[in-house]
Amino acid sequence: MSADRLSLIFSALADPTRRAILARLSEGEATVNELAEPFDISLPAVSRHLKVLENAGLISRSRNAQWRSSKLEAEPLREATEWMDRYRRFWDASFIRLDAHLRKIQHDSEDPGVKQ
Amino acid sequence: MSADRLSLIFSALADPTRRAILARLSEGEATVNELAEPFDISLPAVSRHLKVLENAGLISRSRNAQWRSSKLEAEPLREATEWMDRYRRFWDASFIRLDAHLRKIQHDSEDPGVKQ
DNA sequence: CAGCTAATTAACTGATGCGTTAAATATGCG
DNA sequence: CGCATATTTAACGCATCAGTTAATTAGCTG
Incomplete structure (x- = not known):
């Protein structure tokens, strides 16, 4: 049923939109609207990309009033790199x-x- | 239509069977039957995993009589690591x-x- | 050539992925 | 409360994925 951790990580990284989101987050936390801005896809689509990234442990999220801010968490990238090593x-x-x-x-x- | 190179690489790595195949190939070349042996899936399924790995550039293949031997090609792993760097x-x-x-x-x- | 082994392709199935629009939820504010 | 903004969930469509079995192709060998 539930995929193993590495599979979650790699499949999260397999999507260019999600990689772009990570790139943006490497410059600092951002809200869903801010993250969605550069893309030509709907907000719900971005929202689900964020859920995928969160499930893979690649981001963490916090709420501030009605805004939900996402933050890069690089630990899974370390794991993936370790596997490739x-x-x-x-x-x-x-x-x-x-x-x-x-x-x-x-x-x-x-x-x-x-x-x- | 066709996905970019990094997406191909990461999605190839997202499957545990394919990662296991790469692990096996890190010990040396192997035929389809040899690669299939440890898994509880049919030969055609393994055959298609190999095609995915080949499309991602992670393996190369050669024919020797009726046997097709697969060989690990690590360059895409270097690319992926470089991206993570x-x-x-x-x-x-x-x-x-x-x-x-x-x-x-x-x-x-x-x-x-x-x-x- | 007939028959054997190795591997792939074809045709199908069920699950998952990624997108959409519409509706629902969460929070702050006048 | 009632409205505005931010975000998520629901419901759907369509493409792709990962597996199956059956049929086909490729290459040896008697």
Whole structure:
């Protein structure tokens, strides 16, 4: 039924409108109307994008009178990055060298036992 | 019609089965049957997951007789990470310090002009 | 070529995503 | 209270997604 956390995060990030909303929020909190302004979609549509972002933990919200302000929460981005780090050695040359180095270290420490 | 590259990447990553396939491929190339083995879904379903991953650039495929082998391509992960790096200062304490440092540097270099 | 294995495509189903407009709710204010 | 503003919920349409089974294509091999 309910998707796992990483799936929620990635599918929240899969929509360009939601990524744009996050970009806007990186400059500071904003209300729903302010967030909707640059887009050519209805307010309810924006409201639901915000709910998706909230469910993924990417934003938190607070009420101030009749305004609901959204605030960026980057922790899920850290999680997603952490997941990708597992694959970093496949694209990052310096990481590949580090990886090779670590393998060598491990190999060296195992060697004595192997030899005897 | 066609989604932008980042959206393709993130939505490909939004599915747990596809992430598991990538994890498997990080250990080496594999055929469709090998990739399907751990999952409780039909071969055509796996076949389509592979097509999604291929469209996102996350895997490449080659044919060897009647077998089609899939290979991890990490470049899109680099792109996705790069996109997230824009937000790194919101979660990474050392990055926050670096950010503050850079602001100070910039401020200092601007100061003389301001003072005169 | 016939038959085997590997993989994809076709056709269908049910669930989900993203948009709409209209109605409902929440809050502040005269 | 009654109205204005901000936002959400309801109800709907349409496209896409993720799965199924059945049929098809691709390439070996006897």
